[in-house]
Amino acid sequence: LFRHEEFRCKVVAMVVDEAHVIASWKDEFRKDYGELETLKIIAGTEIPWLALTGTCSMKTFTTIYQTLGMGGEQPFYGLDLGVDRPNLVQWVRPMEYSASSLA
Numbered sequence: 001l002f003r004h005e006e007f008r009c010k011v012v013a014m015v016v017d018e019a020h021v022i023a024s025w026k027d028e029f030r031k032d033y034g035e036l037e038t039l040k041i042i043a044g045t046e047i048p049w050l051a052l053t054g055t056c057s058m059k060t061f062t063t064i065y066q067t068l069g070m071g072g073e074q075p076f077y078g079l080d081l082g083v084d085r086p087n088l089v090q091w092v093r094p095m096e097y098s099a100s101s102l103a
Contacts, residue, residue: 002042011047012099014040016068019051023063037069045073 001007016022022033040049051064061078070076 002039002044008044008047011043012102014043014047014049016049016051018053019064019068020053020055020060022067023060034067036067040069048074 002011016036022036049068049070051068051070053060053064056064065071065076
C-alpha cells in the first residue's frame with residue numbers, strides 16, 4: 001500500500017501503542033513486530049512515527065528504538081514522565097486545521 005501515492009498521501013502518522021510489547025513479542029508471539037523497521041523504510045521518511053508506552057525500562061526502550069529504526073535522518077524526541085503521575089491527563093481534541101497543514 002505504501003508504494004501507492006493515493007494511499008500514502010492519506011497517512012498522517014504511524015502509531016505503535018503499547019510499544020513495550022515489541023521487546024517481548026517480536027521474536028516469538030508476534031513476529032510481525034520485528035518487521036516494523038522494514039515498514040518504516042517502505043513508508044518513507046516523510047511519514048512521522050510515534051511509539052507510546054507506559055511501561056519501559058532502558059533495555060526495552062533500546063529495543064523499541066532499534067526495532068523501529070528511530071533516529072537517522074528524522075529527529076527523535078523522547079519524553080520520560082517518570083513513574084508517579086497521579087495528575088497526568090490525556091486530551092483528544094479535533095484538529096483545528098486540515099491534515100495538510102502538518103506538513
